[in-house]
Amino acid sequence: MNIEDLPKVDSESSLNLANKATRTRHQQMIGKNSKGEIDLFRLQSRIRVVIIICICTLTLIACGTGEIQNFEGISILTEPRVNRIEVTIFLTDKHGVPLIWNQSILSPGVGVSTLSDADFTTKAKVYSMRNGEIHRKVYDGRLIDVRWAQEANSLDRLLKAQIPLRLIEEDPERDTYIGVVTVEIKTDRQGPFSDTDEEAIIYSR
Numbered sequence: 610m611n612i613e614d615l616p617k618v619d620s621e622s623s624l625n626l627a628n629k630a631t632r633t634r635h636q637q638m639i640g641k642n643s644k645g646e647i648d649l650f651r652l653q654s655r656i657r658v659v660i661i662i663c664i665c666t667l668t669l670i671a672c673g674t675g676e677i678q679n680f681e682g683i684s685i686l687t688e689p690r691v692n693r694i695e696v697t698i699f700l701t702d703k704h705g706v707p708l709i710w711n712q713s714i715l716s717p718g719v720g721v722s723t724l725s726d727a728d729f730t731t732k733a734k735v736y737s738m739r740n741g742e743i744h745r746k747v748y749d750g751r752l753i754d755v756r757w758a759q760e761a762n763s764l765d766r767l768l769k770a771q772i773p774l775r776l777i778e779e780d781p782e783r784d785t786y787i788g789v790v791t792v793e794i795k796t797d798r799q800g801p802f803s804d805t806d807e808e809a810i811i812y813s814r
Contacts, residue, residue, distance in 0.1 A: 709764040737780035786812040
């Protein structure tokens with residue numbers, strides 16, 4: 610066979626074929642990269658959704674912080690001490706039943722459910738008596754040293770506080786050491802709730 614008989618190859622056609630093959634490989638590489646970018650974008654989108662859900666969940670939990678379950682009243686008990694009136698405040702439900710440590714109250718607790726005793730705002734009023742009736746207001750202020758407490762062999766949720774005797778004014782016209790103590794407490798979200806002890810010992814005998 611003579612060289613003249615071989616099919617002639619057009620150099621321009623060969624170059625076009627080479628360029629076409631190159632473009633095809635390039636397009637295939639772009640397609641793979643695009644697919645990878647799409648997968649990455651989808652992964653990032655899913656992560657963002659998870660983060661948003663977590664933030665929303667924490668926000669909802671935080672909204673409940675500071676609220677005491679079933680807290681709708683208080684019941685107080687006063688006891689005389691050498692230099693103060695000791696005040697015990699039982700937290701109760703709407704029926705006057707004391708809340709208990711293990712189920713009906715969130716605080717004090719752990720984490721976002723914790724409610725500090727400092728979150729309570731208190732008011733206290735003390736009245737002297739004469740002839741069996743309220744005679745004069747001898748103290749109008751707040752409770753001192755408010756703190757969570759628990760009595761022995763009891764699950765009742767309660768606060769302890771005090772009214773120093775030095776803060777109670779003397780009433781020279783009183784005819785008894787018995788007086789009336791009214792206590793009011795509230796939190797940022799609940800209350801105010803109040804109760805009165807009408808037979809509190811407010812003076813030394």
